[in-house]
Amino acid sequence: MQQSEHFDPSRETRLLLRKSRQGALATLMAGRGDPYCSLVNVASHPDGTPIVLISQLAVHTKNILADSRVSLMLDERTEGDPLQGGRIMLLGRAEDVASDELVMVRRRYLNAHPSAEAFVDFKDFSFFVIRATNVHLVAGFGRIVDLGPEQFLTPIADAxxxxxxxxxxxxxxxxxxxxxxxxxxxxxxxxxxxxxxxxxxxxxxxxxxxxxxxxxxxxxxxxxxxxxxxxxxxxxxxxxxxxx
CATH class of the missing domain: 3.20.180.10 (PNP-oxidase-like)
Known part of the structure; x- marks a missing residue:
């Protein structure tokens, strides 16, 4: 993430939410509480909320069904030292997609990941959204900020x-x-x-x-x-x- 005199943490967070297509999803092991991390494909809801499509056969899905608390790390994927790039750690809860939003969520995910068309309708796959409680942004030296969802999600009630x-x-x-x-x-x-x-x-x-x-x-x-x-x-x- 390029350094500039004007640092807008809300905008940097929004960009990472919109541009990221993969992320590290951390869940809590069902019955034990141990941390478990997995790679997932990500798309974004119109307000910027992350969307994931995951199988009920996967460990992370079983964990979510037992305890919905999750963390999702998204990074800038820059060349060279990855620690020089921007990244966010989003904390929140994974929720089933409401029936009235399922069509919209499905098409937005497939627009971002066309290859998922091959398995999106398998019975064991489901869409989840990650409702953020806060985000920890690391955007370079001295640029570490915690933000609430109202500071980085896009209002859509009028749209x-x-x-x-x-x-x-x-x-x-x-x-x-x-x-x-x-x-x-x-x-x-x-x-x-x-x-x-x-x-x-x-x-x-x-x-x-x-x-x-x-x-x-x-x-x-x-x-x-x-x-x-x-x-x-x-x-x-x-x-x-x-x-x-």
Whole structure:
């Protein structure tokens, strides 16, 4: 995580939540209480809450069903010394996904992990969200901060129209505006040219991916509906084209 004079711990935490696709999930061994850690794939709820898809046959799932307290570590995955990169340790509880959110959670996870389509409907697999109680952020020397969920999660109560239109918007962007997506990645975020595609949008920004690479483009202001999203993306594309 690059050091800068202006350090915004809330933004750094949000970026790690949105960009991370794998993390270390710590649970408590059922019946013993010993710590147990495992590697899991991660996606994000529209508000930034981590989503995991795990099998009931896995040890960590059995642990969660006995004691829902968990910790999830997400890191920046930088080259070189990994301790030089940013990371968060999120503490909270793993919860079953409510039935009214299951369709949304499923599509957001599959947008982030298309290969999961092969097993997502197996009877032993279930989606869980990790409801944070707090986060411990380590973002470099002297930049260690504890945050409450209200400091890093994205409010979505006023964004129902956007969330209902999200998948259609993603499909349209990827089918008809891949040139703009590439401009967002290369001109606004400084990434190398690649087969960039949009994998998610929420009131605070959009998520982009090319293979294993993931980027986050924050909006300069909140977006809560599909027409506001269209205007925002057009404006960002114009800004990108104007960048030398």
């Amino acid at each position: 129902k129209p956007l969330l209902e239109a999200e998948q259609g918007a993603i499909a349209h962007i990827n089918a008809d505006h891949r040139d703009a997506v590439n401009l967002y990645a290369t001109k606004l975020l400084g990434a190398a040219p690649a087969d960039w595609r949009c994998t998610g949008c929420d009131p605070a920004g959009i998520d982009l991916a090319a293979g294993r690479l993931v980027l986050r483009l924050d909006f300069p202001e909140r977006v809560t509906g599909p027409e506001a999203l269209r205007r925002m993306l057009v404006g960002l594309a114009e800004q990108a084209r104007a960048t030398a």
